Amino acid sequence: MLFLDTLRHFPETLAYRDQLVARLGLTGLINLTPDAAQLAARDASNLRWSYDPDGCCAIRKVAPLASALGGFDATITGRKAFQASTRTALPRFEPDTSDGAGRLKINPLAHWDANRLAAHMAAHDLPAHPLVAQGFPSIGCSPCTSRVAPGEDPRSGRWRGWDKTECGIHGPSEGPGPGYDPVF
Numbered sequence: 602m603l604f605l606d607t608l609r610h611f612p613e614t615l616a617y618r619d620q621l622v623a624r625l626g627l628t629g630l631i632n633l634t635p636d637a638a639q640l641a642a643r644d645a646s647n648l649r650w651s652y653d654p655d656g657c658c659a660i661r662k663v664a665p666l667a668s669a670l671g672g673f674d675a676t677i678t679g680r681k682a683f684q685a686s687t688r689t690a691l692p693r694f695e696p697d698t699s700d701g702a703g704r705l706k707i708n709p710l711a712h713w714d715a716n717r718l719a720a721h722m723a724a725h726d727l728p729a730h731p732l733v734a735q736g737f738p739s740i741g742c743s744p745c746t747s748r749v750a751p752g753e754d755p756r757s758g759r760w761r762g763w764d765k766t767e768c769g770i771h772g773p774s775e776g777p778g779p780g781y782d783p784v785f
């Protein structure tokens with residue numbers, strides 16, 4: 602399991618990571634951090650998020666993950682179609698075109714709705730991220746995550762005010778190709 606530590610997470614996120622590792626007995630967790638030289642050269646002020654969030658995500662998320670995925674044939678994400686209008690066509694399986702490696706991306710929760718998710722978490726006594734109860738249904742780095750009002754997309758609090766909906770690890774879903782069976 603890979604955890605992208607951008608060094609800009611909420612403290613609650615790091616505590617939640619540790620809580621899940623302990624609760625689920627996870628082994629082999631790898632914490633990925635940005636390259637120190639890249640940070641020093643391109644974001645020494647830690648403020649790149651405020652004027653170039655794409656560049657900040659590239660340094661803190663995309664590059665560290667790309668470096669770590671070389672030995673993998675597939676990745677599994679937790680993305681759900683209901684999270685945002687840009688994810689409504691999210692398929693369960695899609696090619697990962699981020700680096701030309703021919704990797705498969707699997708989204709097993711793509712068609713789960715919020716009720717099914719909540720029921721599953723309750724049935725298996727899975728803790729929620731502590732900030733969910735405080736109005737943050739989708740949580741990324743602290744400078745780029747704001748509270749969401751009732752009726753808004755769950756991800757509308759991410760990069761609010763910017764024309765940006767994804768960090769660069771995932772693009773807006775273009776949906777499945779011909780022949781895709783959504784009830785697979």
Ligand code: SF4
Nearest residue numbers: 650654657658742745
């Ligand atoms: S979410 Fe914000 S702080 Fe985090 S890497 Fe992207 S721009 Fe930087």
